[in-house]
Amino acid sequence: MTDAPLLQIENLTVSFRQDGRIVQAVRGVSFAVGRGETVALVGESGSGKSVSSLAAVGLLPDSATVDGSIRWRGAEMAGASPEVLRKLRGNEISFIFQEPMTSLNPLHTIERQIGEALALHQGLRGEAARARVLELLTRVGIRDPEGRLSAYPHQLSGGQRQRVMIAMALANGPELLIADEPTTALDVTIQAQILDLLADLKRAEGLSMLFITHDLNVVRRIADRVCVMEKGVIVEQGPAAEVMSRPQHPYTQKLLAAEPSGRPAPLTAEAAEVLSTEGLRVWFPITKGFLRRTVGHVKAVNAASLRLHAGETLGIVGESGSGKTTLALAILRLTRSEGPIVVLGREIQGLSEDALRPLRRQMQIVFQDPFGSLSPRMTVGQIIAEGLGVHGTPDGRGADEVVAEILGEVGLDPAMASRYPHEFSGGQRQRIAIARAMVLRPSVLVLDEPTSALDMTVQVQIVDLLRNLQARYGLAYLFISHDLRVVRAMSHRIMVMRAGDVVEEGSAEDIFERPSTEYTRALIAAALG
Template sequence: MSVLSVENLRVSFQQDGKSALAVRGVSFAVGKGETVALVGESGSGKSVTALSTVNLLGRNAHIEGSVTYNGQQMVGADEKALRKVRGNDISFIFQEPMTSLNPLHTLEKQLTESIELHQGLRGVAARARVVELLERVGIHDAESRLSSYPHQLSGGQRQRVMIAMALANGPELLIADEPTTALDVTIQAQVLELLAELKRDLGMSMLFITHDLSIVRKFADRVCVMKDGEIVEHGLTADIFDAPRHPYTQTLLSAESVGVPDPVPADAPVVATTDNLKIWFPIERGLLRRTVGHVKAVNAATLSVRAGETVGIVGESGSGKTTLALAMMRLIKSEGRIAILGREISKLQKRQLRALRRDMQIVFQDPYGSLSPRMSVEQIIAEGLGVHGVEAGRNKRDMVAEIMTEVGLDPATMDRYPHEFSGGQRQRIAIARAMILRPKLVILDEPTSALDMTVQVQIVELLRGLQAKYGLAYIFISHDLKVVRALSHQVMVMKRGDVVEAGPRDQIFDDPQSEYTKALMAAAFDLEAAAGAGV
């Protein structure tokens, strides 16, 4: 008998008097102790399907079909019956723990809440259970962490806390919705290893939702491939990967950033350099705010990037990658030498810097967060033209249309707003905003990590093409080493503010010298070895 059985599930959403069908007749089952993966691109219906199992969708959702948990019908069940199952028999782990954890409550309060509700434990007994759970998921010195708030933990630690909350009441079925997408490769491997261990020890079943097929191949028993709200192919993991039948599945499996960038011309000029760049943030205490120490974000970082060259910067969260990039843009204070186009900018005043800002642009990880929802696409892309006075008598809409076409967007959509575009399209808008100024240096801060695999490939190809056409210098920050390998000429590896290794791409990837770099490579290219036994 299946732990979870879904038959002919249909989910529609009512908005502005219209009905939009998000899930179209989906059927699958999860057996006892089995891991079933739902894969597909954003918008395919994966998360909606998972949330509908215990009706965690909004009031505007209409669910039809059958969802049974151990024979108990969930569709149409009353709220009392659903509450008994939610968080007790069926638990969820979500992609971004900061949106799931309450920033105003301590870890102890948040973990105790579920234990008190479902197990009736109070006081010392509840506290002991919380400590046990945190230790079980690998939070070191768990008791001292009880009074911590979510923002005081790293991304990997927050995800472990989410797993502890999901396991608090010994669920039979764990639904993990993109639980590792936002994590660095080494942390990702640790979380997957933890889930594998917990699943074996507790005999849980798992519904694993992801767009990362490298994870699926190692950790799922069966796979369901979703597209446009339907399951287009399903079967044993080995069968799906070895002999995919549906064209969409074949496209997903072939979507990987491969190849190498064009070689850098021997006479390419240096665009940007740093020399012994140091960024330390003071720790201030007491009424007089005396400095009692420093957070050493970056220590003596030296790099150089030429026209047409990409320097990839890799390392775990908190290693100093983004801090280094922001210092190069003079967006945060630093010590040491920074030169852009041969000009020392470390001590320039804001007014003096403005003339150089046109030549230095940045593209961020989350395009939705960096695009104003109140501005049209035309206004967003053209904003820099007015700031830097580079319209040169040309029609602004014509300039926006030209760059939109160049990055693969339809100029007819320039009067729309960011929410009307997909994630990949929003990232193209962010790239267009940077490129319309024809910069010499572009800093790309995790520009592909929030995107599906097929969209990642498209963005990498777009960046390659723009670099080849305009001789752009890129600083490319990412924890996805496969993308770094496909796009970079030089690679810098950072750990806790230090540059532990740097050199040509092939040297770093094929013959890493430091133990940390070796661990990163193992986690990125051999998850099975890095994360232990499969889920």
């Protein structure tokens, strides 16, 4: 780093007015970003990473009070006028946000959204703007950029949307990119591509980056220096290689140790088969014309066959769009499919909804986003007890007693039953979602990306919880994830899917140690290095 850093933050303190009291989100934070340098802010949710970066460019809400010094190229930005900050943002400092689908306007085309930044800051319009947009889309690796100009965000994949966000950030030639968890929601292969793209752009453009993440594997790949934050304070900072190899602070050591490890309990020889499919197929018709004639099919799942035993976990991996979740929903009879589905020895494919209802309690699901799947208007007790109202309690006890018991089993205080979902952390909400599924004592549990939105330390806790529940109750898991470290810690066997096809299946050890397809090898290389 040079003697004169681009961004210098000293003794930054950020407080919020909340329900008549003052809450300090950041306390005495100091760090710098030099020219051509990548600095990573690392920590768990709530540690103050994003608040610190938003404070640097004056993007905090009016309820925030900011103290300390924020200097950009030597000029003090704390207390700067809105005009000065508007000129800074987009021109000299640009943001890349975590979830591009919510950051991009769903009503505007890609061309219009990137062109808006060019018109606002450079006055470029018409053919000049279009040429610049095409140049940016090409630079960030969008295939067929001309064909994508008229596309809307929902017509792009997650990786493509993130590339568009990067193109928008680069539009006006900034000196500093602030990337806030830009790869968290992406598949491992797409994540690797985005990180490689950012590294290439940094070299080619001489960019500096402030990279915010909770994933230390990302830090290893991209950072020059790292600042570790805990509860609003930087507890350790230094060269990335040094901090990652010789952490000094107990919190940093805890983060580095927080990686899912171990293996699930081995299957017993007498474990009964609880689920099977044979050649299961999910094809969605493509219709055209006034009469909506079927002219083709989207082949979401092609001839998937599987066997699952009590106490066994089958990990299903693959990139977005590979058919993982569609397969699971078909098995649960939540989407239409063709082919036999046998649950606890009973064929369920042709059953009516009334005939299927008694079997529903044996097949439950935990979704990726617990906040989105929990009703904000219901208490935790009501959410967990909802299934009991349909199916009754397993042993005739009162619902309140059963809810209190299951809350204890997932590691939550039964006294929390009267609270609402927004009063819990992400990890606690995922425990509530698991409790809701477990309260009916199912035989088969589908876990759809249950750890992807969680901090590393919380991931470890959820993996341990799931393995303990499996060992105690003989649960069979269908575990869907793009995080191969978690899959390895959870799974007895693994199924690899690509574009609707099962390309490989075998024991977890065989898949990881002796993958037979190039696609599987690419997934493992992207996830584990």
